[in-house]
Amino acid sequence: MGTLSKEARPAATHVRPFLLSPRGLALLGVQTFFALATPLFGATVWTLGKAGAVLKALANGRITGPLLAPFLDLTADFVTYNRGIFATVFVAPASIAWDAVEALRDWMFDLQMPPVGDATLRKQIHAARVANVQRQIRELVTAGATRLCTARPGFLAMSMKAGIYKKHWGGVEVHALRDIIEIDEEREVVRVEPGCNMGRLSRELIKKGWSLQVLPELDDLTVGGLINGFGIETSSHKYGLFQHTCTAFEIVLPNGDVVYCDKDHEPDLFATIPWSHGTIGFLVAAEIKLIRAKPYVQIEYIPCHTQQECVEVFERASRDNGNDFVEELMYSKEMGVVMIGKLASSVPKGATLNVLSRWYKPWFFTHVASFLKRPAGAPHAVEYLPLRDYYHRHTRSIFWEIQDIVPSGNSWWYRYFIAWIGTPKISILKMTTTGKLKVLWETKHVAQDLLVPISTLKESLDLFHDELEVYPLWLCPMRMLSPPKNLLAERGEAPAVAVLNSDEPAYPPQEVTTPTGSLTPPPPAEQLFVDVGAYGVPKSQKFHYERSLQVIEKFVRGVQGYQALYADTMMSRGEFREMFDHQLYDKVRERFNCGERLPEIWDKVNKNARA
Helix, strand or coil, X not given: XXXXXXXCCCCCCCCCCCCCCHHHHHHHHHHHHHHHHHHHHHHHHHHHHHHHHXXXXXXXXXXXXXXXXXXXXXXXXXXXXXXXXXXXXHHHHHHHHHHHHHHHHHHHHXXXXXXXXXXXXXXXXXXXXXXXXXXXXXHHHHCCCCCEEECCCHHHCXXXXXXXXXXXXXXXXXXXXXXXXXXXXXXXXXXXXXXXXXXXXXXXXXXXXXXXXXXXXXXXXXXXXXXXXXXXXXXXXHHCCHHHHEEEEEEEXXXXXXXXXXXXXCXXXXXXXXXXXXXXXXXXXXXXXXXXXXXXXEEEEEEECCHHHHHHHHHHHHCCCCCCEEEEEECCCCCEEEEEEEEECCCCCCCCECCCCCCCCCCHHHXXXXXXXXXXXXXXXXXXXXXXXXXXXXXXXXXXXXXXXXXXXXXXXXXXXXXXXXXXXHHHHHHCCCHHHHHHHHHHCEEEEEEEEHHHHHHHHHHHHHHCCCCXXXXXXXXXXXXXXXXXXXXXXXXXXXXXXXXXXXXXXXXXXXXXCCCCXXXXXXXXXXXXXXXXXXXXXXXXXXXXXXXXXXXXXXXXXXXXXXXXXXXXXXXXXXXXXXXXXXXXXXXXXXXXXXXXXXXXXXXXXXX
């Protein structure tokens, strides 16, 4: 229930606030809550588990099965076909309760700790947690486990795909690794555990006047998922992917050894951890670059009414390094809104301040769509958002997926009278997915991010429209950073350059700390990529889940692009290796004997292989 495990709790090391101080009383109150709630929660889980087992046994019984079947089918049909009601009445309140308990747990931890700038105690607790991971791995290996993975339940992952392999492999419990270890303001880095999510990280950093160079939108995205998987944000045209902002990793190898790696120490290991999906080792800490934050973001909304205009305005904005944030939402094949964001210290007098986090506010993507209705030739709309509201602007609507779950969720009456209940968490939505819904998600729905060179954007938009016709589409620019020269020299390749033409705005000098690893360095003319994000129910008459995805994957391979691997991939092992450079990855896996306990990436991400 959110308390530290025994193995991860060093004796007599916590700061003990004076009992009668506000901090001491707060700590006492939170500890009392957990002391009472933890056994109650455990008893509830045990009871529900037993009830579920009994219900399953009765449902499979020769006599009771036929009697229960109509009731179970009726319940499943209600949850399936009245998803909006179920999500509002059950999932949203459960999500609030979940978040409240998590927040209390984090608060209790912080109350017992000195400030994050004084990291001695936090480092001790982190070391104990890492030792616990090492112990588990060695015990599993001794017990004969042939495959290892984290014991994190599949429903907690942001991906909709099912990690069936977790039922059969040796699970390593890593849930305790979820805190900020240190904010080093002198070096301008934060050291953090992989389970810490973007919601907590943005809250703590912004309070201290800092932020990450790349801070992805959704609150529940974790540091570990963004490194082992994929992470991008509208500042990626300046800083690259989330992985490119990392300066060091701490890894527990499949034999239980701990290795620290950065660009100077174990650089090959450092290069191959991003996108590796836990197939090299268990990430237990990461060091990430910081930038100075400002309290607001000024956003300029530029409506575009032809595809050519959408592409040209977006590319021009993406190549201007004076813009702190750039994204575009495409609402049809021909119409979209480009958003240019710049950090701001204050809101000018008379300017519009839009506090998106208020529950009654329209979903952000619908708010953006309203700018398409502005008269031709009218000045571009400009408004200011609080920085944290901007970072998490897509959380409340889960980009725009929520419109298919709660269709009336953006109506005025729902926003003012019901939306205060909160947004359903993806994890609880996944936990309550029925068999019929699962089939619909796997055959009638897409959630894909494809990274393509910006020179192929028009062609990409045409293909997505033809095969999927899912709108809105999310366009996010991404600077593809080159690996260090020594790695390029080994491959006999030249470094990529920042711009195509000398008259385009040049990027300022920036040290490249993270090689691209499995992302092959692009040719000089393809330094700037675009993430085309398609999330929703396709309307194209041609759409067939597997066939359409295979067509898109073939196109992406052909333009030397990449597929984000949180989603399904239909590629064969050979096609997968054609898209992703495995040269260094194979070398590192062989060196650390990863093949004995950890699968290849393809075995974890391919839809058919992971079953």
